[in-house]
Amino acid sequence: MGDMMEILLLPLLACVLMTVILGFLGIHVLKREVVFIDISLAQIAALGAITAHLALGAGHDSVLSHGCALGATFLAAAFFAYARRTVMDIPLEAIIGVTYAIAAGATLFAAGVATGGHVHIQGLLAGSILWTTWGQILSAMVAFALVGACFFLCRSPFNAISEDYENARAKGIRVVLWDFLFYALFGVVITLSVRMAGVVVVFAFLIIPATASALFSTREFPRLIMAWGIGIAASVMGLLSAYRWDYSVGPSVAAFLGLLLILAALGRSCLGRANAQLKKRP
Amino acid sequence: MSETLRFFLLQTTLLGIVLILHTYLGLHIIRRTLVFSDLVLDQLAAFGMLAAVGLGIEYGGTEAYLASLVAVIFGAALLALLKPSNPLIPREAVIGILYALALVASLLLGDKLPGGGAYVTKTLAGSMLWVSWPLVGVTAVVYAALLAFHFAFRAQFIGLTQNSGKIKNERLWDFLFFTTQGIITVLIVPVAGVLLAYAFLMIPAATAAMFTNKWKGAVVLGWSLGFVSCLAGLGASHRYDLPYGPSLVLALGALFIGSVFVRSVLPRRIPTNVNEAS
Numbered sequence: 001m002g003d004m005m006e007i008l009l010l011p012l013l014a015c016v017l018m019t020v021i022l023g024f025l026g027i028h029v030l031k032r033e034v035v036f037i038d039i040s041l042a043q044i045a046a047l048g049a050i051t052a053h054l055a056l057g058a059g060h061d062s063v064l065s066h067g068c069a070l071g072a073t074f075l076a077a078a079f080f081a082y083a084r085r086t087v088m089d090i091p092l093e094a095i096i097g098v099t100y101a102i103a104a105g106a107t108l109f110a111a112g113v114a115t116g117g118h119v120h121i122q123g124l125l126a127g128s129i130l131w132t133t134w135g136q137i138l139s140a141m142v143a144f145a146l147v148g149a150c151f152f153l154c155r156s157p158f159n160a161i162s163e164d165y166e167n168a169r170a171k172g173i174r175v176v177l178w179d180f181l182f183y184a185l186f187g188v189v190i191t192l193s194v195r196m197a198g199v200v201v202v203f204a205f206l207i208i209p210a211t212a213s214a215l216f217s218t219r220e221f222p223r224l225i226m227a228w229g230i231g232i233a234a235s236v237m238g239l240l241s242a243y244r245w246d247y248s249v250g251p252s253v254a255a256f257l258g259l260l261l262i263l264a265a266l267g268r269s270c271l272g273r274a275n276a277q278l279k280k281r282p
Numbered sequence: 283m284s285e286t287l288r289f290f291l292l293q294t295t296l297l298g299i300v301l302i303l304h305t306y307l308g309l310h311i312i313r314r315t316l317v318f319s320d321l322v323l324d325q326l327a328a329f330g331m332l333a334a335v336g337l338g339i340e341y342g343g344t345e346a347y348l349a350s351l352v353a354v355i356f357g358a359a360l361l362a363l364l365k366p367s368n369p370l371i372p373r374e375a376v377i378g379i380l381y382a383l384a385l386v387a388s389l390l391l392g393d394k395l396p397g398g399g400a401y402v403t404k405t406l407a408g409s410m411l412w413v414s415w416p417l418v419g420v421t422a423v424v425y426a427a428l429l430a431f432h433f434a435f436r437a438q439f440i441g442l443t444q445n446s447g448k449i450k451n452e453r454l455w456d457f458l459f460f461t462t463q464g465i466i467t468v469l470i471v472p473v474a475g476v477l478l479a480y481a482f483l484m485i486p487a488a489t490a491a492m493f494t495n496k497w498k499g500a501v502v503l504g505w506s507l508g509f510v511s512c513l514a515g516l517g518a519s520h521r522y523d524l525p526y527g528p529s530l531v532l533a534l535g536a537l538f539i540g541s542v543f544v545r546s547v548l549p550r551r552i553p554t555n556v557n558e559a560s
Binding site for chain 2: 030031033035083086089091093094095097098101102104108109200203204207211214218247248252254255261
């Protein structure tokens with residue numbers, strides 16, 4: 001029992017941290033219909049890191065490598081904010097999706113030039129949340145708190161743009177600037193989370209709790225609480241079953257998030273039917 | 283010299299054939315904002331292959347292809363059936379979740395297979411250099427058949443994109459749409475890899491959709507721009523000995539980013555019905 005606690009404590013803390021910040025961001029992402037943003041920014045951060053490694057010889061966990069990864073995501077954030085404003089003919093989601101393809105192509109290109117690149121790609125996908133360190137947890141905690149504070153301070157323009165882009169623009173909000181800030185802050189969270197947990201798990205934490213909560217409520221605060229509850233429950237179940245049956249931790253947590261969403265959707269549809277029957281009766 | 287010439291001829295033929303159908307399907311996907319659907323089908327094709335390996339079938343054999351076809355058709359059914367009625371949940375979110383779950387299932391299965399991780403990466407990169415004439419032949423025949431099918435029922439398929447909710451048997455047509463997308467996935471992914479297949483589908487179509495809202499014009503524009511950039515990528519990769527598949531993706535990517543900036547300096551068009559519907 002003590003052993004298990006020792007192994008699972010740090011991964012659990014990492015999951016809880018990610019649930020809190022990603023559950024909140026997920027609600028915005030669904031409103032903006034930019035589901036691809038996590039995978040795209042993660043790939044761009046990886047491209048920044050691998051470029052730093054090739055061009056400047058930066059080590060895997062060095063400050064320079066982190067800096068280049070963040071720099072690359074900021075560039076992408078500026079591109080998304082600019083393209084959203086000027087290219088109206090195709091949805092932003094398509095631009096983000098194409099950017100992902102380009103970044104992934106460039107990463108494979110760089111990996112083909114460098115040696116040992118493929119191991120890096122596999123690690124990026126599945127993550128290694130089991131090997132989270134106290135250092136990572138503390139730095140994530142500080143960074144997420146700062147990002148959270150920024151989101152709280154800027155909540156009114158961010159919310160206005162998430163709800164209705166054109167309307168926000170008409171009201172005189174400087175959309176490109178705020179969008180840049182939004183996607184840049186997003187990039188910070190994604191870069192740090194993906195280093196801990198891998199793309200798939202971060203994606204699952206971002207989208208699944210927000211979607212499940214949308215089934216039951218339309219107001220932000222109850223949705224947030226519900227999203228957090230689902231995220232934490234899935235983390236605990238995923239970690240325990242990964243430990244018990246010896247599966248990879250990250251994918252197992254993501255699988256439980258999916259399972260909870262399916263149960264929530266089934267529950268919702270039963271609830272809907274029961275309500276409809278109640279209404280039919282006089 | 284003749285060896286080089288044959289190689290170029292083979293590659294350009296394959297690229298030319300593949301790009302027609304991919305551009306057309308890509309236009310549908312972009313106008314409907316279903317960007318993730320291709321990755322779902324890719325990942326399910328890979329999962330089917332992996333499951334076949336788990337059952338003791340050889341990787342890349344005919345039976346393994348059948349297994350991935352079954353997985354893809356199952357995926358097409360899910361994509362067509364799962365449509366959230368809740369306005370807070372975009373359909374793209376559901377498709378994204380399907381992708382994540384398919385990927386997670388592959389990773390968990392890979393955990394328990396000997397050498398599973400190697401297969402997971404194998405499906406990402408592909409092996410475009412090992413294309414042969416018989417493969418080009420099979421691809422051409424299947425693509426021609428699918429193209430004829432799409433042309434014959436273009437009214438229904440375009441209706442799905444432009445007046446969703448107004449055509450008969452919408453779910454059936456959705457299912458058929460995703461099934462054709464799945465069939466080309468099963469064919470092209472082992473050759474080109476998930477990434478290149480996805481780039482073929484998205485980039486020419488996205489580029490063309492920025493400049494025209496007609497279907498025929500967009501297919502012609504996307505095909506020609508895509509084909510020219512692929513030729514540039516192919517030439518550069520051959521001349522400077524660069525990795526082949528990624529060079530193609532980068533050439534297409536340069537096209538796309540250039541087009542975004544060209545689009546942003548051109549006068550803006552009035553948003554079209556297509557965009558409002560999606």
